[in-house]
Amino acid sequence: MPLIELDGLEKTFTVRRKTGLLRRERREVRAVDGISFTVDRGEMVGYIGPNGAGKSTTVKMLTGILTPSGGRLRVAGIDPARERTRLARRVGVVFGQRTTLWWDLPLRDSYRLTHRMYRIPDDRYEENLARCVELLDLGDLLDVPVRQLSLGQRMRGDIAAALLHDPEVLYLDEPTIGLDVVSKARVRGFLRELNAERGTTVLLTTHDLTDIEQLCSRVMVIDHGRLVYDGGLAGLHEAGDGERMLVVDLARELPPITDVPGARFVRADGPRQHLAFPASASAAPLVAAVAEAYPLVDLSVREPDIESVIAKMYGGAAGELTGGPGSP
Numbered sequence: 582m583p584l585i586e587l588d589g590l591e592k593t594f595t596v597r598r599k600t601g602l603l604r605r606e607r608r609e610v611r612a613v614d615g616i617s618f619t620v621d622r623g624e625m626v627g628y629i630g631p632n633g634a635g636k637s638t639t640v641k642m643l644t645g646i647l648t649p650s651g652g653r654l655r656v657a658g659i660d661p662a663r664e665r666t667r668l669a670r671r672v673g674v675v676f677g678q679r680t681t682l683w684w685d686l687p688l689r690d691s692y693r694l695t696h697r698m699y700r701i702p703d704d705r706y707e708e709n710l711a712r713c714v715e716l717l718d719l720g721d722l723l724d725v726p727v728r729q730l731s732l733g734q735r736m737r738g739d740i741a742a743a744l745l746h747d748p749e750v751l752y753l754d755e756p757t758i759g760l761d762v763v764s765k766a767r768v769r770g771f772l773r774e775l776n777a778e779r780g781t782t783v784l785l786t787t788h789d790l791t792d793i794e795q796l797c798s799r800v801m802v803i804d805h806g807r808l809v810y811d812g813g814l815a816g817l818h819e820a821g822d823g824e825r826m827l828v829v830d831l832a833r834e835l836p837p838i839t840d841v842p843g844a845r846f847v848r849a850d851g852p853r854q855h856l857a858f859p860a861s862a863s864a865a866p867l868v869a870a871v872a873e874a875y876p877l878v879d880l881s882v883r884e885p886d887i888e889s890v891i892a893k894m895y896g897g898a899a900g901e902l903t904g905g906p907g908s909p
Protein backbone atom coordinates (compact mmCIF):
# COMPACT_ATOMS: atom_id res chain seq x y z
CA MET A 582 0.00 0.00 0.00
CA PRO A 583 1.38 3.45 -0.88
CA LEU A 584 2.32 5.62 2.07
CA ILE A 585 0.79 8.75 0.55
CA GLU A 586 -2.30 8.65 -1.65
CA LEU A 587 -4.02 11.58 -3.29
CA ASP A 588 -7.00 11.10 -5.53
CA GLY A 589 -8.51 14.11 -7.26
CA LEU A 590 -7.48 16.34 -4.36
CA GLU A 591 -8.88 19.86 -4.47
CA LYS A 592 -8.67 23.02 -2.43
CA THR A 593 -10.62 26.12 -3.30
CA PHE A 594 -10.28 29.39 -1.43
CA THR A 595 -12.89 32.09 -1.58
CA VAL A 596 -11.33 35.51 -1.62
CA ARG A 597 -13.27 38.75 -1.25
CA ARG A 598 -11.89 41.74 -3.01
CA LYS A 599 -12.98 45.34 -2.57
CA THR A 600 -13.91 46.66 -5.99
CA GLY A 601 -15.56 49.96 -4.97
CA LEU A 602 -16.62 51.88 -1.90
CA LEU A 603 -19.28 49.36 -0.94
CA ARG A 604 -18.87 46.67 -3.48
CA ARG A 605 -17.05 43.49 -2.84
CA GLU A 606 -16.38 40.80 -5.31
CA ARG A 607 -16.20 37.14 -4.38
CA ARG A 608 -13.73 35.13 -6.30
CA GLU A 609 -12.76 31.50 -6.11
CA VAL A 610 -9.12 30.48 -6.24
CA ARG A 611 -8.54 26.87 -7.13
CA ALA A 612 -5.23 26.47 -5.36
CA VAL A 613 -5.20 22.70 -5.86
CA ASP A 614 -7.29 21.58 -8.79
CA GLY A 615 -7.66 17.81 -8.85
CA ILE A 616 -4.28 16.28 -8.04
CA SER A 617 -3.73 12.52 -7.96
CA PHE A 618 -0.53 10.70 -7.11
CA THR A 619 0.87 8.06 -4.80
CA VAL A 620 4.20 7.94 -3.01
CA ASP A 621 5.64 4.64 -1.82
CA ARG A 622 7.55 4.07 1.38
CA GLY A 623 11.18 5.08 1.04
CA GLU A 624 10.75 7.36 -1.96
CA MET A 625 12.38 10.77 -2.11
CA VAL A 626 10.23 12.99 -4.27
CA GLY A 627 10.63 16.58 -5.41
CA TYR A 628 7.46 18.67 -5.54
CA ILE A 629 8.15 21.76 -7.55
CA GLY A 630 6.37 24.56 -9.38
CA PRO A 631 6.31 28.33 -9.81
CA ASN A 632 5.11 30.73 -7.11
CA GLY A 633 1.47 30.27 -6.31
CA ALA A 634 1.28 26.88 -8.04
CA GLY A 635 -0.31 25.19 -5.01
CA LYS A 636 2.66 23.43 -3.41
CA SER A 637 2.25 24.77 0.12
CA THR A 638 -1.50 24.22 -0.03
CA THR A 639 -0.89 20.57 -0.89
CA VAL A 640 1.60 20.14 1.96
CA LYS A 641 -0.81 21.83 4.38
CA MET A 642 -3.50 19.32 3.40
CA LEU A 643 -1.03 16.47 3.75
CA THR A 644 -0.31 17.52 7.33
CA GLY A 645 -3.97 18.19 8.18
CA ILE A 646 -3.58 21.96 8.64
CA LEU A 647 -6.05 22.53 5.80
CA THR A 648 -9.14 20.50 4.97
CA PRO A 649 -9.52 19.56 1.29
CA SER A 650 -12.51 20.92 -0.64
CA GLY A 651 -12.72 17.70 -2.62
CA GLY A 652 -11.00 14.44 -3.45
CA ARG A 653 -9.45 11.84 -1.24
CA LEU A 654 -6.26 11.91 0.78
CA ARG A 655 -4.52 9.33 2.97
CA VAL A 656 -1.13 9.42 4.65
CA ALA A 657 -0.09 6.14 6.29
CA GLY A 658 -3.74 5.15 6.04
CA ILE A 659 -4.83 8.22 8.01
CA ASP A 660 -7.13 11.01 6.83
CA PRO A 661 -4.97 14.01 7.85
CA ALA A 662 -7.74 16.55 8.40
CA ARG A 663 -9.73 14.20 10.64
CA GLU A 664 -6.89 12.76 12.66
CA ARG A 665 -4.25 15.40 12.66
CA THR A 666 -2.82 14.55 16.08
CA ARG A 667 -2.52 10.86 15.34
CA LEU A 668 -0.86 11.69 12.03
CA ALA A 669 1.58 14.08 13.71
CA ARG A 670 3.25 11.10 15.39
CA ARG A 671 4.02 9.61 12.00
CA VAL A 672 5.20 12.66 10.05
CA GLY A 673 7.81 15.39 10.43
CA VAL A 674 7.60 18.85 8.90
CA VAL A 675 10.29 21.43 8.25
CA PHE A 676 9.46 24.86 6.86
CA GLY A 677 12.55 26.69 5.70
CA GLN A 678 10.94 30.09 6.16
CA ARG A 679 9.87 29.65 9.74
CA THR A 680 10.99 27.69 12.72
CA THR A 681 9.16 25.26 14.94
CA LEU A 682 11.77 25.80 17.66
CA TRP A 683 11.21 28.02 20.69
CA TRP A 684 12.91 31.27 19.82
CA ASP A 685 14.18 32.17 23.30
CA LEU A 686 15.18 28.70 24.41
CA PRO A 687 18.40 26.83 23.75
CA LEU A 688 18.03 24.04 21.20
CA ARG A 689 18.35 21.44 23.94
CA ASP A 690 15.21 22.75 25.69
CA SER A 691 13.22 22.82 22.48
CA TYR A 692 14.14 19.19 21.98
CA ARG A 693 13.11 18.32 25.55
CA LEU A 694 9.71 19.88 24.93
CA THR A 695 9.36 17.91 21.71
CA HIS A 696 10.31 14.79 23.65
CA ARG A 697 7.44 15.34 26.07
CA MET A 698 4.94 16.61 23.52
CA TYR A 699 5.29 13.54 21.36
CA ARG A 700 5.76 11.23 24.36
CA ILE A 701 8.84 9.72 22.75
CA PRO A 702 10.24 6.78 24.76
CA ASP A 703 13.40 7.93 26.56
CA ASP A 704 15.83 5.54 24.94
CA ARG A 705 14.57 6.28 21.44
CA TYR A 706 14.72 9.99 22.09
CA GLU A 707 18.31 9.80 23.38
CA GLU A 708 19.38 7.68 20.46
CA ASN A 709 17.76 9.91 17.83
CA LEU A 710 19.08 13.05 19.43
CA ALA A 711 22.63 11.68 19.59
CA ARG A 712 22.44 10.66 15.97
CA CYS A 713 21.12 14.04 14.76
CA VAL A 714 23.63 15.93 16.88
CA GLU A 715 26.44 13.96 15.33
CA LEU A 716 25.30 13.98 11.72
CA LEU A 717 24.07 17.56 11.72
CA ASP A 718 27.03 18.76 13.77
CA LEU A 719 24.91 20.33 16.49
CA GLY A 720 27.18 19.53 19.44
CA ASP A 721 28.35 23.09 20.09
CA LEU A 722 24.94 24.60 19.46
CA LEU A 723 22.73 22.75 21.93
CA ASP A 724 23.02 25.41 24.62
CA VAL A 725 22.63 28.41 22.33
CA PRO A 726 19.23 30.16 22.24
CA VAL A 727 17.62 29.65 18.85
CA ARG A 728 17.49 33.37 18.08
CA GLN A 729 21.29 33.51 18.23
CA LEU A 730 21.75 30.77 15.63
CA SER A 731 22.63 31.50 12.02
CA LEU A 732 20.08 30.49 9.42
CA GLY A 733 22.02 27.35 8.48
CA GLN A 734 22.46 26.35 12.12
CA ARG A 735 18.79 26.92 12.83
CA MET A 736 17.78 24.88 9.81
CA ARG A 737 19.88 21.97 11.01
CA GLY A 738 18.29 22.41 14.43
CA ASP A 739 14.83 22.36 12.86
CA ILE A 740 15.53 19.22 10.87
CA ALA A 741 16.70 17.44 14.02
CA ALA A 742 13.54 18.55 15.87
CA ALA A 743 11.38 17.10 13.10
CA LEU A 744 13.12 13.73 13.35
CA LEU A 745 13.24 13.06 17.09
CA HIS A 746 10.01 11.05 16.99
CA ASP A 747 11.14 8.82 14.09
CA PRO A 748 8.62 9.99 11.50
CA GLU A 749 7.97 7.77 8.50
CA VAL A 750 7.41 10.78 6.26
CA LEU A 751 9.32 14.03 6.23
CA TYR A 752 7.91 17.07 4.45
CA LEU A 753 10.53 19.67 3.69
CA ASP A 754 9.46 23.07 2.43
CA GLU A 755 12.47 24.97 1.05
CA PRO A 756 14.99 23.34 3.41
CA THR A 757 18.01 25.02 1.83
CA ILE A 758 16.59 28.50 1.27
CA GLY A 759 19.07 31.22 2.17
CA LEU A 760 21.81 28.77 3.12
CA ASP A 761 25.41 29.07 1.97
CA VAL A 762 26.97 26.40 -0.22
CA VAL A 763 28.56 24.48 2.66
CA SER A 764 25.35 24.41 4.72
CA LYS A 765 23.35 23.30 1.70
CA ALA A 766 25.75 20.44 1.07
CA ARG A 767 25.54 19.38 4.70
CA VAL A 768 21.74 19.39 4.76
CA ARG A 769 21.56 17.46 1.49
CA GLY A 770 24.10 14.90 2.69
CA PHE A 771 22.13 14.36 5.85
CA LEU A 772 18.84 13.88 3.99
CA ARG A 773 20.41 11.37 1.63
CA GLU A 774 21.71 9.39 4.55
CA LEU A 775 18.40 9.55 6.39
CA ASN A 776 16.61 8.20 3.36
CA ALA A 777 19.16 5.47 2.66
CA GLU A 778 19.61 4.28 6.23
CA ARG A 779 16.21 4.73 7.77
CA GLY A 780 14.09 4.50 4.65
CA THR A 781 12.36 7.75 5.61
CA THR A 782 10.03 8.92 2.85
CA VAL A 783 10.77 12.49 1.85
CA LEU A 784 8.61 15.00 0.00
CA LEU A 785 10.67 18.02 -0.87
CA THR A 786 9.39 21.39 -2.02
CA THR A 787 12.07 23.70 -3.29
CA HIS A 788 12.99 26.42 -5.74
CA ASP A 789 16.58 25.20 -5.71
CA LEU A 790 16.75 22.68 -8.50
CA THR A 791 20.12 21.45 -7.33
CA ASP A 792 18.29 20.03 -4.30
CA ILE A 793 16.16 18.02 -6.69
CA GLU A 794 19.04 16.93 -8.87
CA GLN A 795 21.06 15.75 -5.90
CA LEU A 796 18.30 14.18 -3.85
CA CYS A 797 15.31 13.05 -5.85
CA SER A 798 14.93 10.32 -8.41
CA ARG A 799 11.34 11.36 -8.98
CA VAL A 800 9.96 14.81 -9.47
CA MET A 801 6.43 16.14 -9.66
CA VAL A 802 5.79 19.48 -11.28
CA ILE A 803 2.68 21.41 -10.33
CA ASP A 804 1.35 24.46 -12.14
CA HIS A 805 -1.93 26.28 -11.53
CA GLY A 806 -2.99 23.62 -9.06
CA ARG A 807 -2.51 20.75 -11.48
CA LEU A 808 0.10 18.08 -11.80
CA VAL A 809 1.79 18.64 -15.15
CA TYR A 810 4.64 16.17 -14.79
CA ASP A 811 5.36 13.12 -12.66
CA GLY A 812 8.41 11.07 -13.48
CA GLY A 813 12.18 10.88 -13.48
CA LEU A 814 14.58 13.75 -13.99
CA ALA A 815 15.66 12.42 -17.38
CA GLY A 816 12.08 12.40 -18.62
CA LEU A 817 11.64 15.94 -17.40
CA HIS A 818 14.31 17.04 -19.82
CA GLU A 819 12.39 15.47 -22.67
CA ALA A 820 9.01 16.76 -21.54
CA GLY A 821 10.48 20.23 -21.32
CA ASP A 822 11.75 19.84 -24.85
CA GLY A 823 15.30 20.14 -23.56
CA GLU A 824 18.30 20.18 -25.81
CA ARG A 825 21.72 18.81 -25.16
CA MET A 826 24.80 20.58 -26.33
CA LEU A 827 27.67 19.13 -28.30
CA VAL A 828 30.77 21.19 -27.62
CA VAL A 829 33.42 20.62 -30.29
CA ASP A 830 36.97 21.89 -30.19
CA LEU A 831 38.35 22.20 -33.70
CA ALA A 832 41.99 22.39 -34.72
CA ARG A 833 41.42 25.97 -35.84
CA GLU A 834 38.77 28.65 -36.08
CA LEU A 835 36.31 27.73 -38.82
CA PRO A 836 32.97 29.04 -40.13
CA PRO A 837 29.89 27.81 -38.20
CA ILE A 838 29.09 24.12 -38.60
CA THR A 839 25.65 24.18 -40.14
CA ASP A 840 25.75 21.09 -42.34
CA VAL A 841 25.39 18.34 -39.74
CA PRO A 842 21.86 16.91 -39.82
CA GLY A 843 20.09 16.97 -36.45
CA ALA A 844 22.41 19.63 -34.99
CA ARG A 845 21.74 23.33 -34.64
CA PHE A 846 24.65 25.76 -34.54
CA VAL A 847 24.39 27.90 -31.40
CA ARG A 848 27.62 29.84 -31.08
CA ALA A 849 31.37 29.80 -31.59
CA ASP A 850 34.15 30.90 -29.25
CA GLY A 851 37.24 30.84 -31.45
CA PRO A 852 37.87 27.21 -32.46
CA ARG A 853 35.20 25.96 -30.02
CA GLN A 854 31.68 25.55 -31.41
CA HIS A 855 28.43 24.76 -29.61
CA LEU A 856 25.87 22.63 -31.41
CA ALA A 857 22.47 21.90 -29.88
CA PHE A 858 20.56 18.68 -30.49
CA PRO A 859 17.37 17.17 -29.01
CA ALA A 860 17.86 15.68 -25.53
CA SER A 861 16.14 12.51 -26.65
CA ALA A 862 18.50 11.94 -29.63
CA SER A 863 21.75 10.00 -29.53
CA ALA A 864 24.96 12.00 -29.78
CA ALA A 865 26.88 9.25 -31.57
CA PRO A 866 25.83 9.98 -35.20
CA LEU A 867 26.47 13.70 -34.70
CA VAL A 868 29.91 13.05 -33.29
CA ALA A 869 30.70 10.75 -36.22
CA ALA A 870 29.49 13.30 -38.77
CA VAL A 871 31.48 16.14 -37.20
CA ALA A 872 34.62 13.98 -36.87
CA GLU A 873 34.44 12.97 -40.51
CA ALA A 874 34.06 16.44 -41.94
CA TYR A 875 36.06 18.62 -39.54
CA PRO A 876 39.51 18.65 -37.89
CA LEU A 877 38.33 17.61 -34.45
CA VAL A 878 40.61 17.95 -31.41
CA ASP A 879 38.19 17.31 -28.56
CA LEU A 880 34.49 17.21 -27.78
CA SER A 881 32.04 16.89 -24.92
CA VAL A 882 28.29 16.59 -24.45
CA ARG A 883 26.54 18.88 -21.99
CA GLU A 884 23.20 18.02 -20.46
CA PRO A 885 20.60 20.78 -20.49
CA ASP A 886 20.44 22.43 -17.13
CA ILE A 887 17.22 21.62 -15.40
CA GLU A 888 16.42 25.27 -14.79
CA SER A 889 16.05 26.04 -18.45
CA VAL A 890 13.96 22.90 -18.89
CA ILE A 891 11.57 23.93 -16.14
CA ALA A 892 11.45 27.53 -17.33
CA LYS A 893 10.35 26.23 -20.72
CA MET A 894 7.76 24.05 -19.05
CA TYR A 895 6.24 26.87 -17.03
CA GLY A 896 6.42 29.23 -19.95
CA GLY A 897 4.83 26.83 -22.42
CA ALA A 898 1.35 25.36 -22.47
CA ALA A 899 1.90 23.21 -19.41
CA GLY A 900 -1.37 21.35 -19.91
CA GLU A 901 -0.11 19.98 -23.18
CA LEU A 902 2.87 18.27 -21.70
CA THR A 903 2.82 14.54 -21.84
CA GLY A 904 5.44 13.89 -19.25
CA GLY A 905 4.08 10.95 -17.36
CA PRO A 906 1.19 9.45 -15.46
CA GLY A 907 0.40 12.76 -13.78
CA SER A 908 -0.29 14.57 -17.00
CA PRO A 909 -3.84 15.79 -17.32
Ligand SMILES: Nc1ncnc2c1ncn2[C@@H]1O[C@H](COP(=O)(O)OP(=O)(O)OP(=O)(O)O)[C@@H](O)[C@H]1O
Pocket residue numbers: 594595596610611612630631632633634635636637638639
Ligand atom coordinates in the same frame (compact mmCIF):
# COMPACT_ATOMS: atom_id res chain seq x y z
N1 LIG B 1 -5.45 31.09 2.78
C1 LIG B 1 -5.59 31.43 1.52
N2 LIG B 1 -6.61 32.21 1.12
C2 LIG B 1 -6.79 32.55 -0.17
N3 LIG B 1 -5.96 32.16 -1.16
C3 LIG B 1 -4.90 31.40 -0.83
C4 LIG B 1 -4.67 30.98 0.51
N4 LIG B 1 -3.54 30.21 0.53
C5 LIG B 1 -3.10 30.14 -0.75
N5 LIG B 1 -3.91 30.85 -1.57
C6 LIG B 1 -3.76 30.96 -3.03
O1 LIG B 1 -3.67 29.67 -3.58
C7 LIG B 1 -2.71 29.62 -4.64
C8 LIG B 1 -1.65 28.57 -4.31
O2 LIG B 1 -0.86 29.02 -3.21
P1 LIG B 1 0.31 28.15 -2.55
O3 LIG B 1 0.82 28.91 -1.37
O4 LIG B 1 -0.14 26.76 -2.34
O5 LIG B 1 1.41 28.17 -3.70
P2 LIG B 1 2.92 27.69 -3.68
O6 LIG B 1 3.07 26.79 -4.87
O7 LIG B 1 3.28 27.12 -2.37
O8 LIG B 1 3.71 29.03 -3.95
P3 LIG B 1 5.14 29.57 -3.40
O9 LIG B 1 6.17 28.89 -4.23
O10 LIG B 1 5.05 31.01 -3.69
O11 LIG B 1 5.21 29.25 -1.95
C9 LIG B 1 -2.20 31.03 -4.78
O12 LIG B 1 -2.92 31.66 -5.79
C10 LIG B 1 -2.48 31.66 -3.43
O13 LIG B 1 -2.67 33.05 -3.56
